[in-house]
Amino acid sequence: MPDIFDASKDKVYKDKVRDFVKKRLSPLEAVDHYSEVMRREESSRNPFDSYAPKPLMVYSFDSQLDDECVLLLLRKHPITQVGKVLISIALLIMPMFFSYVDFYGALAWNFQTAIKLFWYLITAGYALESFLTWFYNVYIVTDERIIDIDFLSLIYRNFSAAKLDKIEDITAVNSGVIQSLFDFGTVQIQTAAERTEFEFEDVPYPTKVTQFLNEMLVEEEREKLEGRVK
Amino acid sequence: MPADLTELFFSFLKLLFVVAGVLYLVFSAVVIKQIYSMQKSLVTSFSKHLRIIGFVHFGLAILVLLFFVVSL
Numbered sequence: 001m002p003d004i005f006d007a008s009k010d011k012v013y014k015d016k017v018r019d020f021v022k023k024r025l026s027p028l029e030a031v032d033h034y035s036e037v038m039r040r041e042e043s044s045r046n047p048f049d050s051y052a053p054k055p056l057m058v059y060s061f062d063s064q065l066d067d068e069c070v071l072l073l074l075r076k077h078p079i080t081q082v083g084k085v086l087i088s089i090a091l092l093i094m095p096m097f098f099s100y101v102d103f104y105g106a107l108a109w110n111f112q113t114a115i116k117l118f119w120y121l122i123t124a125g126y127a128l129e130s131f132l133t134w135f136y137n138v139y140i141v142t143d144e145r146i147i148d149i150d151f152l153s154l155i156y157r158n159f160s161a162a163k164l165d166k167i168e169d170i171t172a173v174n175s176g177v178i179q180s181l182f183d184f185g186t187v188q189i190q191t192a193a194e195r196t197e198f199e200f201e202d203v204p205y206p207t208k209v210t211q212f213l214n215e216m217l218v219e220e221e222r223e224k225l226e227g228r229v230k
Numbered sequence: 231m232p233a234d235l236t237e238l239f240f241s242f243l244k245l246l247f248v249v250a251g252v253l254y255l256v257f258s259a260v261v262i263k264q265i266y267s268m269q270k271s272l273v274t275s276f277s278k279h280l281r282i283i284g285f286v287h288f289g290l291a292i293l294v295l296l297f298f299v300v301s302l
Contacts, residue, residue, distance in 0.1 A: 114297065
């Protein structure tokens with residue numbers, strides 16, 4: 001007598017195949033199996049990307065756990081840095097107008113050169129410090145946690161992390177003309193961890209980030225149910 | 231302005247430049263220290279280039295300070 005199709009058997013078979021595939025894939029490849037957002041994205045190779053899915057240029061980060069893999073790296077959208085870029089350009093061209101100042105014209109050539117040199121040095125310092133602050137203020141989503149690394153100044157560092165299963169609520173806030181035009185905004189994450197609220201400020205594609213985090217939560221739940229929690 | 235006063239004024243100006251140069255040198259050293267600290271937080275393919283930029287910035291600060299000391 002022929003076997004009658006049994007949906008529960010088919011599901012068990014599919015789950016076994018998925019587990020088999022996942023065990024043989026790196027987390028960067030496995031994420032494509034449970035996240036629709038990541039499936040549509042290419043791996044990021046550019047270290048300056050502000051939205052870097054499955055990044056290949058991030059080798060490691062502080063306090064990274066064994067087998068923990070970075071799935072998404074976020075920075076502030078480059079458009080938020082336009083103000084600093086304009087200030088740097090203004091500082092750069094300002095020495096052209098020094099000669100119009102009476103006091104400057106009365107100085108000997110060596111003092112004039114010294115003022116210009118020091119001005120350019122300060123401009124370089126400002127640009128470098130601005131770049132470092134933007135480059136290293138990152139938000140990371142791994143297969144285990146969300147991480148917020150903040151460098152508010154050259155000497156202040158704040159590192160916060162929460163496990164994915166502690167996440168309770170995720171909201172994407174996109175307000176204003178500039179944010180709508182360039183598709184960036186803030187992702188607010190409520191957690192049951194020590195730090196109760198994480199804010200991924202001014203990150204590109206907040207809706208996509210929210211969707212990805214939701215997919216991660218579903219996968220985390222599935223891992224728990226199937227006893228695959230690390 | 232009498233010659234003595236002018237000389238005194240420029241000596242004072244030179245001292246100001248040298249002090250500012252030394253302070254900037256300290257700042258550029260802090261920047262290098264900070265780059266190393268930031269690199270520990272996040273290691274990327276751009277990390278070594280940033281170290282080089284930090285040292286170039288520090289080198290420029292030394293050169294400018296030398297200019298202040300020697301030519302002013």
